[in-house]
Amino acid sequence: KAGVTQTPRYLIKTRGQQVTLSCSPISGHRSVSWYQQTPGQGLQFLFEYFSETQRNKGNFPGRFSGRQFSNSRSEMNVSTLELGDSALYLCASSVRDNEQYFGPGTRLTVT
Amino acid sequence: GESVGLHLPTLSVQEGDNSIINCAYSNSASDYFIWYKQESGKGPQFIIDIRSNMDKRQGQRVTVLLNKTVKHLSLQIAATQPGDSAVYFCAERSGGSYIPTFGRGTSLIVHP
Numbered sequence: 001k002a003g004v005t006q007t008p009r010y011l012i013k014t015r016g017q018q019v020t021l022s023c024s025p026i027s028g029h030r031s032v033s034w035y036q037q038t039p040g041q042g043l044q045f046l047f048e049y050f051s052e053t054q055r056n057k058g059n060f061p062g063r064f065s066g067r068q069f070s071n072s073r074s075e076m077n078v079s080t081l082e083l084g085d086s087a088l089y090l091c092a093s094s095v096r097d098n099e100q101y102f103g104p105g106t107r108l109t110v111t
Numbered sequence: 112g113e114s115v116g117l118h119l120p121t122l123s124v125q126e127g128d129n130s131i132i133n134c135a136y137s138n139s140a141s142d143y144f145i146w147y148k149q150e151s152g153k154g155p156q157f158i159i160d161i162r163s164n165m166d167k168r169q170g171q172r173v174t175v176l177l178n179k180t181v182k183h184l185s186l187q188i189a190a191t192q193p194g195d196s197a198v199y200f201c202a203e204r205s206g207g208s209y210i211p212t213f214g215r216g217t218s219l220i221v222h223p
Contacts, residue, residue, distance in 0.1 A: 004154070043200065043213035056209045090154050102154030
């Protein structure tokens with residue numbers, strides 16, 4: 001069974017631009033969560049989608065948004081990028097609420 | 112590979128030794144705990160979990176111990192192997208909340 005895939009793996013953007021990251025969950029997994037990982041803050045929860053609905057949301061500004069499609073694939077968008085948005089963005093999928101399977105992440109660098 | 116953190120606590124062990132990685136949590140309402148392993152260039156990988164109604168749970172070469180009195184969690188890895196070298200995170204959830212809180216991580220280095 002294929003794991004969680006994320007595209008692109010690496011991305012360089014300029015301050016003020018926007019970016020869209022994509023996540024394809026494991027087949028049959030309907031829950032997709034997004035996390036931001038930085039050296040300073042560690043792993044932080046962004047939001048979770050289930051059946052195309054945002055079910056949970058972490059403490060991030062409105063510049064961070066996401067959506068989920070009917071095939072469970074998910075995208076997250078960050079608008080008006082700031083230098084502090086440079087991070088590894090991780091997506092995780094699950095079929096139950098407990099065990100999550102993470103993708104390899106997208107490394108975003110904002111210059 | 113991806114750098115998952117700077118200035119992480121580091122545990123260095125020899126191959127074949129047992130490793131113990133510790134995690135302190137702050138929320139006394141936390142009732143579900145998970146250990147993850149993150150290798151360079153990869154996302155976190157689920158290792159083992161434990162609910163607050165248990166003190167100990169064993170997996171393959173790993174054991175998680177939970178001490179709710181002092182809000183402490185530990186991961187024991189038996190016969191540590193070079194492939195165990197990674198950053199290990201604990202995570203906690205409380206009261207039915209889906210949102211996990213992750214610890215800062217510990218870097219485990221296994222010397223052959």
